[in-house]
Amino acid sequence: MSKQPHINTLFTDIGGVLLNNGWDRKRRAITVEKFGLEGPEMDERHHLTFDTYEEGKISLDEYLDRVVFYKKRHFSRAAFKKFMFGLSEPYPEMINLIKSLKKKYGFRVAVVSNEGRELNDYRIQKFKLNSFVDFFISSSFVHIRKPDADIFKLALDIAQTRSGEVLYIDDRPMFVQVAQGLGIRGICHKDVASTKKQLAFHGWK
Numbered sequence: 001m002s003k004q005p006h007i008n009t010l011f012t013d014i015g016g017v018l019l020n021n022g023w024d025r026k027r028r029a030i031t032v033e034k035f036g037l038e039g040p041e042m043d044e045r046h047h048l049t050f051d052t053y054e055e056g057k058i059s060l061d062e063y064l065d066r067v068v069f070y071k072k073r074h075f076s077r078a079a080f081k082k083f084m085f086g087l088s089e090p091y092p093e094m095i096n097l098i099k100s101l102k103k104k105y106g107f108r109v110a111v112v113s114n115e116g117r118e119l120n121d122y123r124i125q126k127f128k129l130n131s132f133v134d135f136f137i138s139s140s141f142v143h144i145r146k147p148d149a150d151i152f153k154l155a156l157d158i159a160q161t162r163s164g165e166v167l168y169i170d171d172r173p174m175f176v177q178v179a180q181g182l183g184i185r186g187i188c189h190k191d192v193a194s195t196k197k198q199l200a201f202h203g204w205k
Helices: 025-035 039-054 060-067 077-086 092-105 117-126 150-159 173-180 192-201
Strands: 009-012 108-113 135-138 166-170 185-188
Touching (some): 009 092, 009 150, 025 039, 025 077, 039 060, 060 117, 077 117, 092 192, 108 150, 117 135, 135 150, 166 173, 185 192
Parallel strands (some): 009 108, 108 135, 166 185
């Protein structure tokens, strides 16, 4: 049996792994209640245009024009964006785990994520993700979003590594499977304990 290649790079998602999901169904429901919005209509408008925002083809203000501010509101855009950004929270145990393993084993870390530019920029700076992440292959930066396999191919090119030398963590099974289709080893993140066990299986204890 041939030995598997040494892993030199970790690919990881942000939402659901390092931080909570910044603008998912749960966060939108909280926002609908906070600002007294029309939930079903907002959801429909969101689904029609959010992919375009995540791919970096429109700005956050343009997204909000389509989803929230298509009619006069009793609250300001600034107040809405402040609340929206404030919904982001870190997962300190996962962040510290990746930091400590990187320090111990010396691998590189690349984020491969679907996030709109303004929200992504805020989350990177707010939670100091750039203190341990070497590359950010975010959908809004590269104009490709998961599950398109091209985003993983681009990440491999940027990291200048082979697929067999990469381990990928994501909380969405489909995205892990797409990456595995390229020869990238994957971990479907459910909780810290199970992810630690899988990391140890791949040699990072």
